[in-house]
Amino acid sequence: MHIMVVGMSHHSAPVDLRERVSLSGDAHSHVLTQLGGSRTVLESVVLSTCNRTEVYALANSTHAAHDFILTLLANTSGVPKQELAQHTYLLQGEAAVAHAMRVACGLDSIVVGETQILGQMREAFQTAFEAGNTGAMFNRMFREVLHVGKRAQSETTVGQHPVSVSYAAVQLASKVVGGLQGKVALVIGAGQMGALAAKHLAAQGVNRLLLANRTLEKAAVLASEIGAQALSLEDMEAALQDVDIVVSATARPGYTIAANLARQTVTGRRGRPLVLLDIAVPRDIDPACAELPNVYLYDVDDLNGVIDANVKERERQAALVEEMVASGVRAFSDWLTEQEVVPLIVALRQKGEAIEREVMASLVHKLPHLSERDRKIIHKHTMSIVNQLLREPIQHVKELSISSGDLAYASMFAQLFGLDAVPNDDEATESGAVRLMDVLSRVLGEASRQGQPQLHPVLR
């Protein structure tokens, strides 16, 4: 069996193709129904968002399943299969599981660390589960995927470091005044940059937003759109006294806020800090303002510096998430191995109990005078012998199977205790040539993985 993902995202396909392939409502249900009715695909989950369409599948043959999924997507979207093949990716085994986890963590999103994708992944799994497209394998795998996604959100700050100029400006102002709620902001300039800044500040929930412009009418139009108060540049000077944050974005030469004006403003503020964000080129605010007490002045270069710091921080946090992904893949691999050892353990316990029953029957036959209480005591002790004998071998075979990642130890264990060999579906279904290729690829793979714990064969 192979776990695989066939899909397209912003990495592999342009937006016009992505929107044609995107599956919503009936198309999504149709694809799930087709996958569920197929004999090629054993389990499946379909994830479709504005930036990606992916089909996660558990299949006996990767080649056949890949072909089937491409045909299905081509038929549903009307995009030629050849074109689809050029813009989709196919990942298998460990890469497919790790990819699902990266997607759930937002590492594969356009805005790295965005949190919406985790909800979309959860919904995709829930829909597939309700449609009966998932079984034990995918139920467990997606449980692990969602768990890793949740951990990435709660244990790291991968999504909390904005990388746009307007967010960087808000972040910088917040580092001084501590959040924009309840604060008074002033935007100078009603041009394109000023309008963007004003809209962003309004969206951040400032208590009062003032909009000053040389032409009052232009400011009034924009102010009525976003619920701000329009001012002329002359009135702005008086209003500065109550303001916490100033964003200046005019295109006119000269300073909108000179050092003298800022000095007068600071005098009456009783130590309350004033953040001046100058996003205009040439600059609008006199650089000498930065020397004043309780005034924090930043220009476009500073905002770029904040963005650089945020990008680096995201990279650092992404490295932490990658560690979580690796540990999630490992946990899923361990679970897969355990599932194959469990029947063996059950068989061994049953054999032990059967031997104990035979011994008890023989004992009762030879010692008929034993009372019911004596029999119970002897039964309890013989069972204790069986349990104590089996405890360590069972523990060791579980640990060895998980650390080796294959069933060699389990098979040896079965032979030692005279049990039936561990069933291996691959051996039953795959041809000799495929098996040879598998052995070779494992040997080559294992040569490069020396020193690392082995994953379950399904993930290799």
Next chain:
Amino acid sequence: MGWPGFCFDSAIVAYAVSLSLLFSDVVHPNRMRNRAAVALLFVAFVAMTTLLFLRLSRLPSVIDYSKSDLALLVSWLMLTVTLVVDARFRIGVVVFFANVVSLGLALFAGGLQVDAREHWLPAVNLLIVHIVLAALGEAAFAFGFAFALMHLVQDRHLRQHRFNRWFLQLPSLAILDTWALFASAVGCGLLLLAMATGSVWGDLVLHRWLLLWPKFIATAICWAMYVVYLCVRVVRRAADRRLMVYHVACFAALLFNLLLVSGRTPAGVA
């Protein structure tokens, strides 16, 4: 060396290594280092708890404490509060800054282990209340000091336009200012109560008010310094760099009072 020495050394080593790992985790995040740092903080907590227990159990009376015991108790309170709060709210760099202060106090405690003590004191209950209030007040001031330090560091980043990882991790100036104000207000209230209970105890036991006792005068000066900080802060509505430097000076005065001013009363009581 004995068990107390072993516990003290273990606590200091675990504490120092843990803070180094926390620092390293802030500079370059690594889950293993972070977990190891928290585990070592817990080791330091266990060692300090054991040390406090050993020290207090060997005293003839709970109130027969030394400056070293008090410094250790304040350090232990800070460590405990940061561990408990971090487990619930993940306060990140606050753990680092608060525990740097706490480690400093623990190191001071190690250097002040020899102290003259009286072995019998009347009106013990009142004195225990006084000690507990004073220890809690000093712990609150120590937290306030940690927040003031963080404020100064963050202000430096914002003034010099240094947008590094510390800048991203540290809370905003407004939040640090509020926390420092809150911690200092709590500390002032507790210290005032501690001074009041101490004075009443002096009246009951020594039959006179200890207004000219050096310890009382030094404590009153520290308290007044903090009250000045609170008044200026409330009037100004926000703290600037100079006020935070003054806050640090207040804590330096408090440390001087705690560790260097004689705690002996006119009757020779510690």
